[in-house]
Amino acid sequence: MSDLDRAIAQLRACRLIPESQVRELCYKARELLIEEGNVVCVDAPVTICGDIHGQFHDLMELFRVGGDVPDTNYLFMGDFVDRGFYSLESFLLLLCLKVRYPDRITLIRGNHESRQITTVYGFYDECIRKYGSANVWRYCCEVFDYLALGALVLGASSGLEPTGPALETTSSTMSLDDSELETEVLNSRGEVTMSTYRPKQPRTTSPLLPSLSQAQPATSSSANPTSSSMPPMRSGWAGTGATSDSSGSYSTGTGAVLCVHGGLSPLIDSVDKIRLIDRKQEVPHEGAMCDLLWSDPDEIDGWGLSPRGAGFLFGGDIVKHFNYKNDLSLIARAHQLVMEGYKEMFDGGIVTVWSAPNYCYRCGNVASILELGEDASNGGTVSRSNGDYNRSNGGAAAAAAVVRSPGRRYRVFEAAAQDTRGMPAKKPVADYFLTQHPYNTHNTPPPTASHRKPMHFCLGPSLA
Amino acid sequence: MAANGLVRVLPVIDPAAGHCFKEPIKRIHEHQDVSEFLCSKAYVNIMTFLLQLNRSMFPTKLSDGGVQTWPLGSDAVEYSAPVRQLQQLLSRLEAILEEAPPDQGPRRFGNISFRRWYEIVESRVSSLLEECLSPGILKTKSSGPDGPTAEVELKAYFLGSWGSPQRLDYGTGHELSFLAFLGAIWKLNGFPQNTPGVEERAIVLGVIQPYLELVRTIIKTYTLEPAGSHGVWGLDDHSFIPYIFGSAQFAPALSQTDQVPEEGSLPDAPDPNSVAKATAVERERRGNMYFSAIGFIYDVKKGPFWEHSPMLYDISGIRTGWAKINKGMIKMYNAEVLSKFPVVQHFPFGSLFSWDREPNAVPPPSTVHAASGPQSRTREEPPAQHPGPGTKAPWAAGAQANTAGSGTAAPWASGGAARAPILPDTSRLPQGPMAPTRAPWANAQQNSATGGSTAQEEMLTKAPWAK
Numbered sequence: 008m009s010d011l012d013r014a015i016a017q018l019r020a021c022r023l024i025p026e027s028q029v030r031e032l033c034y035k036a037r038e039l040l041i042e043e044g045n046v047v048c049v050d051a052p053v054t055i056c057g058d059i060h061g062q063f064h065d066l067m068e069l070f071r072v073g074g075d076v077p078d079t080n081y082l083f084m085g086d087f088v089d090r091g092f093y094s095l096e097s098f099l100l101l102l103c104l105k106v107r108y109p110d111r112i113t114l115i116r117g118n119h120e121s122r123q124i125t126t127v128y129g130f131y132d133e134c135i136r137k138y139g140s141a142n143v144w145r146y147c148c149e150v151f152d153y154l155a156l157g158a159l160v161l162g163a164s165s166g167l168e169p170t171g172p173a174l175e176t177t178s179s180t181m182s183l184d185d186s187e188l189e190t191e192v193l194n195s196r197g198e199v200t201m202s203t204y205r206p207k208q209p210r211t212t213s214p215l216l217p218s219l220s221q222a223q224p225a226t227s228s229s230a231n232p233t234s235s236s237m238p239p240m241r242s243g244w245a246g247t248g249a250t251s252d253s254s255g256s257y258s259t260g261t262g263a264v265l266c267v268h269g270g271l272s273p274l275i276d277s278v279d280k281i282r283l284i285d286r287k288q289e290v291p292h293e294g295a296m297c298d299l300l301w302s303d304p305d306e307i308d309g310w311g312l313s314p315r316g317a318g319f320l321f322g323g324d325i326v327k328h329f330n331y332k333n334d335l336s337l338i339a340r341a342h343q344l345v346m347e348g349y350k351e352m353f354d355g356g357i358v359t360v361w362s363a364p365n366y367c368y369r370c371g372n373v374a375s376i377l378e379l380g381e382d383a384s385n386g387g388t389v390s391r392s393n394g395d396y397n398r399s400n401g402g403a404a405a406a407a408a409v410v411r412s413p414g415r416r417y418r419v420f421e422a423a424a425q426d427t428r429g430m431p432a433k434k435p436v437a438d439y440f441l442t443q444h445p446y447n448t449h450n451t452p453p454p455t456a457s458h459r460k461p462m463h464f465c466l467g468p469s470l471a
Numbered sequence: 472m473a474a475n476g477l478v479r480v481l482p483v484i485d486p487a488a489g490h491c492f493k494e495p496i497k498r499i500h501e502h503q504d505v506s507e508f509l510c511s512k513a514y515v516n517i518m519t520f521l522l523q524l525n526r527s528m529f530p531t532k533l534s535d536g537g538v539q540t541w542p543l544g545s546d547a548v549e550y551s552a553p554v555r556q557l558q559q560l561l562s563r564l565e566a567i568l569e570e571a572p573p574d575q576g577p578r579r580f581g582n583i584s585f586r587r588w589y590e591i592v593e594s595r596v597s598s599l600l601e602e603c604l605s606p607g608i609l610k611t612k613s614s615g616p617d618g619p620t621a622e623v624e625l626k627a628y629f630l631g632s633w634g635s636p637q638r639l640d641y642g643t644g645h646e647l648s649f650l651a652f653l654g655a656i657w658k659l660n661g662f663p664q665n666t667p668g669v670e671e672r673a674i675v676l677g678v679i680q681p682y683l684e685l686v687r688t689i690i691k692t693y694t695l696e697p698a699g700s701h702g703v704w705g706l707d708d709h710s711f712i713p714y715i716f717g718s719a720q721f722a723p724a725l726s727q728t729d730q731v732p733e734e735g736s737l738p739d740a741p742d743p744n745s746v747a748k749a750t751a752v753e754r755e756r757r758g759n760m761y762f763s764a765i766g767f768i769y770d771v772k773k774g775p776f777w778e779h780s781p782m783l784y785d786i787s788g789i790r791t792g793w794a795k796i797n798k799g800m801i802k803m804y805n806a807e808v809l810s811k812f813p814v815v816q817h818f819p820f821g822s823l824f825s826w827d828r829e830p831n832a833v834p835p836p837s838t839v840h841a842a843s844g845p846q847s848r849t850r851e852e853p854p855a856q857h858p859g860p861g862t863k864a865p866w867a868a869g870a871q872a873n874t875a876g877s878g879t880a881a882p883w884a885s886g887g888a889a890r891a892p893i894l895p896d897t898s899r900l901p902q903g904p905m906a907p908t909r910a911p912w913a914n915a916q917q918n919s920a921t922g923g924s925t926a927q928e929e930m931l932t933k934a935p936w937a938k
Contacts, residue, residue, distance in 0.1 A: 060702065089932075090702020092778045118932065128932065129704030136781075292934075301934075314638070316934040344580060367702050368772040368779040370580065425774050439806070440789050440799035 011107050018100040021063055021093065026138055029099060033146040035106045040114075040153035045286050046265075046278060047155045049113050051163035051413070053080045055266060055377040057341030057360035058117065059101075061091025061133070064423035065364050065374065066100070072195045072420045073376045076104045077111035082158055084341040084360065085117020085268035085300070088147075089128035090367055095137055098147060116154035117268040117341065118300040118317070121290040152287050156299050159278065160264040160413075163336075164382040167191055167414035170199055188414060195420040262336030262410035264379060269342045270357075271321050271329055272298030273310050278333050292317060303343055304357050323353035330356050336412045339377060348375030348419045355412050365422040378416040478667055481520040483660045484823070489614035495627040495819030498826045502812045509810065510832040513824035517647070517809065520654040521715070524679075525801065527671035528719035528760075530737055531726075538724040540737065541672055542758035543680055551663050551670060553605070553656070554677040560603035561681050564633075567591050568692055581639030585693035589636035596626055608661040621659055624821040628652035631817065633686070634695050638933075641690055642698025643711045644814045649682055650712065655823045667727065675716050680760060683713055687767050699813055699933075706782050708771075710764055711808055715800045717761025721793035736792035743787045743796060747776045 014024045014032065024032070054073045059066055073079055087101060088094035104112050118124060125131050125144065134144035166187040186204035194200050265278060274295040275281055284296050291297045301318025304326065305311060311320035326338060338357040344366050350359045364374035484490050499508055508514055530540040539547060550558070571588035592599070600609055600622065611621040631648030634641030653674060656662065662670045689695065690709060697708030706714065721740035723732045745751035746765050756766030768780055777784040789795055808814050820826040 090700070090704070092703045092781060124932070124934075127701070129701040132701070132704045315932065346580075365773060367700070367708075368774045369708075422773070425778075428775050428778065439803040440786060440795060 011103060015100065015103045015107060018096055018103060019067070021096050023095060023137060024099065026143055029143050030146050032099065032102055032106060033150045036102050036150050037153050039106060039109055040150065040155070041287075043153075043155045045156045045282050045284055047113050047115070047158040049080070049082055049158050049160050049266075050381070051160055051379045052381040053082050053113075053160055053163075053379055055160070055264075055339050055360055055379065056081060056083045057362040057375075058086035058344075059083070059091075059097050060086055060119070060363045060366070061088055061094030061097050061130070062363045062366075062422075063091070063093030063096045063100075064425070064428070065362075065420075066097050068195070068364070068420055068423040069362055069374070069376060072418050073378070077108040080111050082113040082160070082266055083115070084266055084339070085115050085154070086119045086341060087114075087117070088130040088133075089119045089125055091129075091363070092133075094130045094133050095143070095147075102150065113158055114154055115158055115266065115268060116151060116156055116286075116290070116300060118290060120151035120154055122148050122151075123289070148289075152289065156284065156286050156296060157265060157267040157278075157281055160266060160339075160379055162382050163261050163264060163379040163413035165189075165261045165411040165414055167380060167416055169202070170197070170416070189412070190415045190417070192417045192419060195418070197418075200419070261382065261413045262330070262334050264337045264339055264413060265333070265335050266339045267299050268340060269298065269300045269318055270302035270304055270338070270340050271319075271325060272302060273319060273321075274298065276329070276332065278335075301342075304340075304352050304359075306352075323356065326353045326356040330410070334410060336410045337415075344370060344372060346370075346372040348373045349377065349417050358415070364420060373419050373421050375417045375419045378418065379413050380416070478523060478526055479519050480523055480667070481516055481654060481657050484658050486611065486614075490611075491613045491615050491618045491822055492611070492621050492624055493821040494619060494623050495821035495824070497817065498820045499812065499816045499818065505810060505812050505815060507826075507828075508815060508818075510828050511820070511825065512827050512829045513818075513820055514809065515829045515832070516654060516658070516824055517651065518805070520657065521650065521712075521804070522801070524671045524675050525715055525719050525797070526725070526731055527668040528675055528716045529722050529731065530720070530724040531668070532724045532729070538737070540724075541676065541720055543676060543760065543763065544758070545676065548672050548676050549669075550673050550677045551665075553608075553662050554670075554673045556603045556605075557653075557656075557678045558681055560599060561678070561685050563599055563603070564592060565685055565688065567595075568688065573692055580694055581696055582693040583639070585634070585639055585689070585695060586636045588689070588693070589633060592633065593630060596630060597622070600625060600629065604656070604661065608656060608659045611659055621655070621823075624823050625652060625655055627819050627821065628655055628824075631819070632682070634689065635698065638696070638698070639693065640696040640698040641686060641709050642700075642814070643709075643808045644698065644817050646686075646710055646712055647808065647814070647818065649679075651818070651824055653678065658823050675760075679712065679716070680763070683710060683760075683764070686710075691771070703779050703781055706803070706807070707764060707768065707780075711800075711804055713760040713764035715797065715804060717759050717764065718793045718797035718800055720759050720761070722797050723792070723794055731797075732794040733798050734791045734795050736794065740793055743789055743793065746783060746787045 010028070011032075014028055017024055056069060056073075059069075070076070073081070083101060087098040091097070101112070101114060105114055119128060119130070125148070130147075131141070131144050134147070135141060137143075167189070169188050170191060170193060185207050187207050188202060189205045190201075190203045191199055192201040272295045275298070280295070281299065286296060288296075290300055298318045301313065301315060303313060303315075303318065303320055305320040305322060307320055307322040308324055309322055310325065311322075313320050330336065330338065337355065339360055340357065341360055341362070343359050343361070344363075345359050345361045348361055348364075351357070352359070358377065360375055360377050361372070362374045362376060364372060366372055499505060528541055530538050533539055541548065567588055570591055571584050573582045574584045604625070609620070609622050609625065613619060628648050628651040632645050632652060634645050662674065664670075686709070695709075697705075699705075700708045721737050723735040723737055725731065741751060741755055741762075745755065746762070749769060752762055752766050752769055755762035757763075765780075765783065768783075769776075772779045786796060786799070789799075818824075
């Protein structure tokens with residue numbers, strides 16, 4: 008077992024790795040990330056995840072529901088840290104997985120992957136508390152600077168193969184012979200709770216679309232009795248959108264899916280412009296890079312000021328235009344709590360994916376992940392790139408083309424059970440309750456770093 | 472000033488000596504203004520009032536050798552007429568909740584009907600205050616011919632006490648405003664003269680606790696966000712003062728002439744450890760403000776206490792008693808609430824809480840407290856603007872000039888000035904939440920510009936640099 012595998016095993020058990028290993032891990036991760044472009048290209052099938060915020064046990068639940076790395080190809084859209092109790096365990100595990108399986112997990116930057124934000128919203132405090140110094144925080148921040156700003160998912164299939172079994176209560180739009188499954192919502196047991204269909208497109212709609220193959224309804228459901236010891240039921244491998252093992256799924260090319268933590272920027276009108284940013288820096292307070300990580304979609308026209316004080320609000324017209332211009336079928340983003348775990352807006356042009364259930368232990372929301380299946384129509388090769396100005400299709404062809412949205416499978420899950428987490432045996436003493444100086448004593452020198460003792464209590468409940 | 476040499480008491484203004492009321496306005500615009508604030512009369516008044524109320528909550532040594540404690544709902548505390556009137560005011564506000572039921576429509580997090588509730592309160596503020604404050608207080612005139620009455624100052628602090636209708640959040644800044652509202656009434660001689668501690672206890676148990684309960688109801692009704700929450704890494708999502716007064720309730724008993732103890736507990740006080748035990752919390756929350764606040768955390772949060780509230784959990788490990796916890800809470804309040812730009816920037820200054828410099832202001836005690844707190848940690852931090860080779864933060868230069876420039880002017884602010892350029896804002900209690908992350912650098916104009924149209928009902932992170 009390599010050191011890396013050992014570190015992964017340890018972190019999966021929610022136990023921290025020594026500072027020296029963190030340093031090495033961060034160094035390796037940086038070497039890897041520096042080679043990535045600002046916009047990473049990812050081939051479908053892929054499972055897209057939103058904010059984690061240090062909710063380690065819920066991240067484990069996410070892997071249970073979505074499949075493990077490297078079986079499932081994952082894309083995390085940032086905000087790994089802050090607010091939750093286990094930002095370190097969560098981020099370091101994801102980083103280990105990135106270093107171990109670089110092609111099976113993609114990490115992009117969220118607005119919380121920043122020095123300034125982490126000193127305010129908790130990650131800095133957590134590092135001090137768990138390691139006794141700011142070293143680990145510093146290593147992590149250096150990694151943050153190298154994280155990609157976005158990802159482009161290519162080769163996603165427009166149709167889904169139905170997953171069985173459906174619940175009695177499943178709501179669904181009418182499934183007609185001449186329709187294909189467009190979205191499906193599954194609970195954490197793999198049961199379908201909602202499906203939507205759309206009319207099949209005639210072959211002649213667009214010269215860009217490969218011909219449709221004949222649809223075959225899924226028949227696997229009856230052969231798969233639900234078992235509590237089995238992983239959630241699905242008709243394909245985890246994360247494949249349940250289409251890859253099917254010989255007859257709908258296979259049509261779709262536009263690419265842009266994944267970014269926050270949203271769009273008035274300074275960015277094409278995906279290529281994102282590629283021009285010098286990203287290897289702290290997140291600036293303004294400008295394109297800042298906007299990509301901070302902006303939110305809103306029911307407005309055009310652009311609006313963000314109540315967050317950073318980034319912008321952008322309306323449906325902005326999304327439509329951006330998607331059309333860049334040949335995108337969907338923008339997937341995170342950044343905002345949504346009670347249902349995901350929220351599609353603007354006729355499905357953008358979706359918010361949120362992966363931190365019962366956020367901050369009190370919000371009562373569910374979380375979700377979004378699976379995009381692979382378009383098997385042309386042997387899994389990606390038919391075209393996106394965001395390039397000089398694409399083969401000219402303006403006229405593009406105008407005629409209707410970019411089809413990908414089939415979308417949302418797996419919704421709730422917060423992990425909590426009764427198994429032991430209480431830490433030791434309590435570190437908080438600063439304000441330590442000092443000997445009575446209130447109103449002046450000119451007392453502040454405690455120096457040497458007064459701080461490393462606190463080991465949180466090396467995981469298993470040590471308690 | 473001191474009743475017995477031990478207790479400083481918030482001075483009452485003398486109308487005969489002439490006094491001019493002023494519409495309170497914001498004075499804290501930049502980070503370095505916080506240093507000014509910590510040398511202001513307002514700051515001294517706030518701390519004096521807080522410590523005066525705090526002392527009153529310590530159990531009292533009786534002449535027969537017994538001890539009188541001051542639990543919530545204590546029969547031993549008599550409520551004066553002004554206290555009862557303030558209770559009535561709080562009941563009125565609670566009744567207004569019925570008029571603004573939570574919106575049932577789709578929403579992200581905070582309920583926009585809170586805006587309706589606030590609008591109603593705002594529209595009735597004059598009559599509410601008239602009804603519940605004696606005219607002699609509310610209509611106290613300025614000595615000058617055209618000066619406003621005291622109402623203009625009372626209104627500002629009263630309306631600042633209920634959370635932000637724009638951001639749909641509530642935090643310690645709002646709590647501070649209510650403290651100032653009560654302090655303003657005190658300064659206007661609105662509470663009867665009495666033996667030291669008597670009226671203070673009535674204020675804490677009879678007004679502040681009902682205020683906190685009302686605020687909890689409001690938070691639950693409209694799912695208000697915690698203003699500036701650090702998630703699990705803060706003391707409490709919304710409140711601070713119940714931890715001060717509640718720890719005092721369990722501290723060793725005092726006589727009129729005793730100093731406030733720095734260690735020890737009342738003999739039969741519960742072990743601080745019991746905050747992590749749900750049954751103990753249920754038992755103690757009825758009589759104690761500390762446990763009452765923790766009980767609310769249990770009400771709204773799901774999960775292991777040590778995990779969702781690690782700071783309170785750590786504090787529960789203190790072996791040197793509730794008096795030690797009390798002392799730490801006051802230091803922490805000073806550093807994490809009164810010394811934090813994102814919190815105090817909203818505090819308005821008039822004549823009762825004045826921006827004027829306190830003549831005796833020693834280089835602010837807060838430098839000590841702040842330094843003994845999280846700020847000292849930031850000294851260990853690397854220069855954030857040089858995170859790595861070839862890396863630069865475009866806004867860094869501006870921020871640096873901004874903070875370092877005048878920071879050097881105040882010698883006592885050297886600690887702050889030294890670290891300000893490193894991280895333009897390391898505030899640990901920024902406004903707005905647990906959720907939407909707010910940009911720390913955002914400014915007030917931006918907020919108000921969007922306030923009307925853009926519902927802030929999401930649980931989003933706000934930038935800590937936001938004003």
